[in-house]
Amino acid sequence: MATSGARTRTAAAPVRSAELTGAEALALRTTSLLLRPHPTARPTDVAGVVEWFGAMQAQDAASGMWSLGLRLPGWTQADVQAALERREALRTWPMRGTVHLVPSRDARWMLEVTGVRILDAAGPRRALLGLSLEDVDRAADVLGGALAGGVRMTRSECLGTLNAAGVEATGQRGYHLLWYAAQRGITCIAPHVGTEQTFALLDEWVPDPHRPDRDEALGILALRYFRSHGPTTRKDFAGWTGLTAADAKRAIAVAGAALTTVTVDGVEAVVDPALLDAPREPVDDVHTLPGFDEYLLGYKDRSLMLDAAHKQAIIPGSNGVFQSTVVRGGRVAGTWKRTLTKTKVKVAVRPLVDLDVATRARVDAALEAYAAFVGLPLAVDWATA
Structure with a gap:
């Protein structure tokens, strides 16, 4: 399974190829979401499923586990947990300020490309919580030092470490400080220990990150999103990633021939061409x-x-x-x-x-x-x- 189909593509607009009804688009979309057999791909492990989607909403850990489990028939929660311990994927805040499962080696560039706008817009939230930029940077440095050397700490241990260092981390302040450190790429969310979230240093958890340039990164985002969610619109893509409309348009162009356009009840949508070989008839699943x-x-x-x-x-x-x-x-x-x-x-x-x-x-x-x-x-x- 290619991880960066946009790498060798030219920045050409996708080619129009089909007109679909809403019912046909829904049938195809259910296939792209891996809820029905796909004509060209069926990921067989956690790494494959998460890479297929590019990112999977996982602010609720149990929900994220079942999102993986239902796409890996026969797997158990323990199997998924073991895969996450093998670092096949990790959780962090790459897009829209919410937690997602992402391919481990892609976490850093995703934070840099899709997370930067949320980070830049965090000033009013900090002010509401009584935090300064110096406060959150100091908290990130404290966590970075405490986790260095392969240390893994629970959420409560992280908050206790901050409080002990003189950085008040009670209530929503604590959540914001943990979010900020991860958003900066210092920490990431490691798998739960029992019922508790744990944190590790991103650079130590993933010592060999993928580092595409910005254009390639945009193309990867577009390819993964539309192959796993299509057919759908550029507006949906921009909403999912948090990219500007201009960046969303650029991303689709970079993906080039890896994507194509269709119309759904007269509205333009983007799709992976391979999906058009899947059945379009409604299936009563x-x-x-x-x-x-x-x-x-x-x-x-x-x-x-x-x-x-x-x-x-x-x-x-x-x-x-x-x-x-x-x-x-x-x-x-x-x-x-x-x-x-x-x-x-x-x-x-x-x-x-x-x-x-x-x-x-x-x-x-x-x-x-x-x-x-x-x-x-x-x-x-x-x-x-």
């Missing part, structure tokens, strides 16, 4: 996706997947916290919420559309796959629609 999955988080315009009437159920109060979704035929059909105990995983399912007995059985089967992933027996409670 059922998935139980985590809340923070690229299926919804990867787009500004979610109308192909989500009925406007159901938005409040998926993002209650529009607070940025997404509920886990039941998806049928590429469309959101319900939500599910899991509670883990020592002896079972209890799941409450809330349909948003009518689901017959046969479909409910298929949802139960999809949830059984999740229960196998976490290694616990399943108990399902169906709410009234």
Whole structure:
């Protein structure tokens, strides 16, 4: 699997090749998201899945684990955890100020290309928290020194280290200081130990980073985004990366012939040409996706997947916290919420559309796959629609 198809491409605009209906685009998009078999690629490990997407939303660690698990049939949570310990991917804040899983060797250049705008805009947030630029730089230096030599510390240990050094790290100040150190490329989020987030030095965790120049980096971002989310628009790409409209346009141009354009109900969209060989007919498949999955988080315009009437159920109060979704035929059909105990995983399912007995059985089967992933027996409670 190529990691930087834009490297040898010329900066030429993609070539128009197809007209699609919304239903056809949804079928293709579900394939590009690796929720159906892809005609040319099927990543077989954590490194492959994360590299395919380029970045995967993972502000909630458990959600990020299941996003990987459902695309790696037969894998368990322990398998994914082991892959992260092998550094096949890591978590950091590369885009939009939120945590993503990214290919480990790509973390630094992604921070430099997509994270810089968020870092530059952090002044008002610092002021609100009573922090100066000198405060956050000092905190980053303190963490850098404490983690040097292969040390790995939990979140609470990091905050305790800052407080001991005279940098108040209580409440939201602590979160901001941890974010800032990672945003500067000093630290990264290592895998959890038990239930606690851990941190390490990025340069020590990834001693051999990939270092593309800016144009190549933009091309890689475009190629990975559109092959894993397409067909979709340049606006969605800019929203996902946080790039300016000009940089988003440049990125697509650098990717060149690795991408092509189509129209979806008359609107121009970009896609990996290989995807156009996938079936375009609607498929009545059922998935139980985590809340923070690229299926919804990867787009500004979610109308192909989500009925406007159901938005409040998926993002209650529009607070940025997404509920886990039941998806049928590429469309959101319900939500599910899991509670883990020592002896079972209890799941409450809330349909948003009518689901017959046969479909409910298929949802139960999809949830059984999740229960196998976490290694616990399943108990399902169906709410009234």
